[in-house]
Amino acid sequence: MKDIPGYIDITPGDFKEIYQLASRHALKRAAESVKAKDVMTRKVFSVKRSTPVEDVADLLALNGISGAPVIDDDGKVAGIISEKDFLTRLGIKDTGTVMGMIARCLKNKGCMIVSIKTGKAEDIMSSPAITVSEDITIQEIARIFTEKNINRVPVTDSNGHLAGIVSRADIVRYVPAQYKE
Template sequence: MQTSPHVVRDVMTRAVVAVGRDAPFKDIVRLMERWKVSALPVLEGEGRVIGVVSEADLLPKEEFRDGDPDRFTQRQRLSDLAKAGALTAEELMSSPAVTVHGNTTLAEAARIMARRNVKRLPVIDAEGKLDGVVSRSDLLKVFLRDDEDLTEEVRRGFVDRLFPLPADHIRVEVFEGVVTLTGWVDGAELMPVAERPARAVEGIVDVRCQLTGAIGTQ
């Protein structure tokens, strides 16, 4: 059974469509349409990632197709204007590429996507060569884990870790990704932190902590 934390190599797509530096504009558009992707890694040599060309890199050609922009726009969008006249992947690509390694956690990959406003990240090996691609939809795969799998991991990660002796006074139930913890704990001081290990399990949607302190505890 796969346990948390999951890493990028657990969910990434390994069969990746990529282009070289000299790939023509229209070939890039055709590949994106054919493979239903919004970005393509740009490779050189034996597969080293040197950039990424995305739909956003292609759109200026259409945006500025029917006229010259005013001077304000010219000053503010020099990069986009250059891409409007680009013909190859090398001229279009964003470089250096925003990449991750296979051992990057899914949480960190999600943060990188959010900060850099990208939908897909090339996954590279130690030499910078393309190993796969991870997308937003890939990061959501952890929420496909079944309730039985989640129940087992919550019990091992929460109950067995905090209570090394058999803890049959704590019940773990998961339904549709929502875990409910019921029963009692030996000390009331454990209650505020009781749900943290359960919430850290990837695939959990929410935690409902209904634990109480044992009789006689403060």
């Protein structure tokens, strides 16, 4: 308010309402104008179709990520492989958590991991991958996340090659960053 010359006579309630309306307007404007290329992570951990699932699991665990794009020999996105794909392949649909898997392994007196140990990324990936272009808005990406129940989407360039990835966290991180001065 110090930046506004003069005096504005409003109540605290008026100020709160103006602030909330302005904030909603700014968020809406940002969501309609900010593109995937503005928020995407450019350093993407990806795997090839032929990558052993053991190596995929290592990559995800070592980098603290829950999924990665699967790339074909032409550098195009062939699918996505995530924790959910591992759990689904193990037959764990209702208890899609690590503890659910442990409980199930203990009940079976064996471990279901053995059934996929020799597999490749292409054997368990979700395909075809849902991808977006660099120019799609974050508002549209958020809609895709909700409609498709996904947490990340690969971003492709005009040739269909992997250019980056947008996660829910990327969108959430973007909003507060815009209000820093």
